[in-house]
Amino acid sequence: MTPPPLADRLDGLLFFPVTAYGPDGALDLDAFRAHVRAGVERGAAAVFACCGTGEFHALTPDEYRACVAAAVEEAAGRVPVVAGTGYGTALAIRYARLAEEAGADGLLALPPYLVVADQAGLLRHYTALAAATSLDLVVYQRDNAVFTPATAVALARLDRVVGLKDGLGDLDLMQRIVSAVRAEGLDLLYFNGLPTAELTAPAYRGIGVTLYSSAVFCFAPEIALAFHRALGAGDHAAVDRLVDGFYRPFADLRAKGRGYAVSLVKAGVRLRGPDVGEVRPPLTEPAPAHVEELAALIDRGLALLGPEDGR
Numbered sequence: 428m429t430p431p432p433l434a435d436r437l438d439g440l441l442f443f444p445v446t447a448y449g450p451d452g453a454l455d456l457d458a459f460r461a462h463v464r465a466g467v468e469r470g471a472a473a474v475f476a477c478c479g480t481g482e483f484h485a486l487t488p489d490e491y492r493a494c495v496a497a498a499v500e501e502a503a504g505r506v507p508v509v510a511g512t513g514y515g516t517a518l519a520i521r522y523a524r525l526a527e528e529a530g531a532d533g534l535l536a537l538p539p540y541l542v543v544a545d546q547a548g549l550l551r552h553y554t555a556l557a558a559a560t561s562l563d564l565v566v567y568q569r570d571n572a573v574f575t576p577a578t579a580v581a582l583a584r585l586d587r588v589v590g591l592k593d594g595l596g597d598l599d600l601m602q603r604i605v606s607a608v609r610a611e612g613l614d615l616l617y618f619n620g621l622p623t624a625e626l627t628a629p630a631y632r633g634i635g636v637t638l639y640s641s642a643v644f645c646f647a648p649e650i651a652l653a654f655h656r657a658l659g660a661g662d663h664a665a666v667d668r669l670v671d672g673f674y675r676p677f678a679d680l681r682a683k684g685r686g687y688a689v690s691l692v693k694a695g696v697r698l699r700g701p702d703v704g705e706v707r708p709p710l711t712e713p714a715p716a717h718v719e720e721l722a723a724l725i726d727r728g729l730a731l732l733g734p735e736d737g738r
Contacts, residue, residue: 433533433563434589434616436507439472440655441618441640443480445693446494448704454490456497458701462645463501465700469648471506474498478511478535480642480689485707492525499530509565513537516552520559527560534564535592538572546578557587567620569594576600576607583613590616593636596627602634622688623678625654629666632658642688643677646695650728653736665733673728680720686710687717694718698725 430436444466447458463474476498477483477491486494495510502508510526512519512534523534539552549572557564564587568574573595574582582588593601601617608615619631619639628639644651650673657665681687690706691713697703698721705712713721 442471483511495529507532565590592618592620594620
């Protein structure tokens with residue numbers, strides 16, 4: 428039976444697994460499989476493999492294909508698997524085709540590598556990528572890939588583009604994009620893709636952006652799921668309790684080091700789950716004192732949960 432379109436399957440908490448490496452720095456597929464399997468079993472609505480948190484930038488094509496294939500096997504059709512792709516247009520297409528061969532259900536298009544393009548150039552890039560495979564595409568807005576409302580409308584007209592993930596945090600721009608796409612009678616899924624997206628999730632919901640990626644789900648799914656439930660239910664007291672007691676302090680800790688949006692998350696996975704190894708260069712490991720802070724913060728966050736959260 429053919430699964431529903433990707434846009435119909437992305438509804439819930441989105442899981443961006445880290446990529447596991449062994450002590451020698453080589454890919455550890457067994458640990459990666461265990462990490463993905465645990466996330467799916469805990470209630471992830473989708474697996475976004477080999478994206479930012481998964482160190483897409485550090486993977487060879489062979490490693491990338493192996494990870495995507497492993498994620499697809501572990502998801503086993505229960506939830507969709509979306510694979511990251513990026514760099515310049517030619518390499519983005521190459522990775523997209525590898526993801527398709529590995530059985531992925533869709534693609535998350537990371538910003539083009541290094542160059543700052545104008546709107547026409549960005550549109551050419553994503554148009555070529557969308558035409559290169561049969562996979563649906565979510566475009567990631569951040570850094571050097573920021574779109575005007577007119578460009579967002581043009582992207583929404585492409586057959587394979589089903590979503591826009593925002594990692595910029597400009598709510599005024601996002602409101603204008605949502606409005607412009609809606610005014611043309613077009614549909615896009617919108618995602619909050621900011622680091623520690625839970626901090627801004629209430630604000631994004633105000634403009635109709637309800638989906639978000641949760642890095643915390645990688646290492647503290649209990650906390651991430653409790654927040655997601657509270658947000659969806661309009662339980663403002665629970666949302667505020669978790670923001671004040673866990674998410675804001677976590678964001679403050681994340682801000683203490685460059686690359687902590689990945690390396691601190693990976694440290695959290697090691698604290699509570701499989702040994703997924705260290706990050707690859709050019710990223711560096713968090714300071715030991717910061718890992719100790721993270722361990723204490725996780726305990727604090729878990730203590731904030733109630734019986735309805737399985738505590």
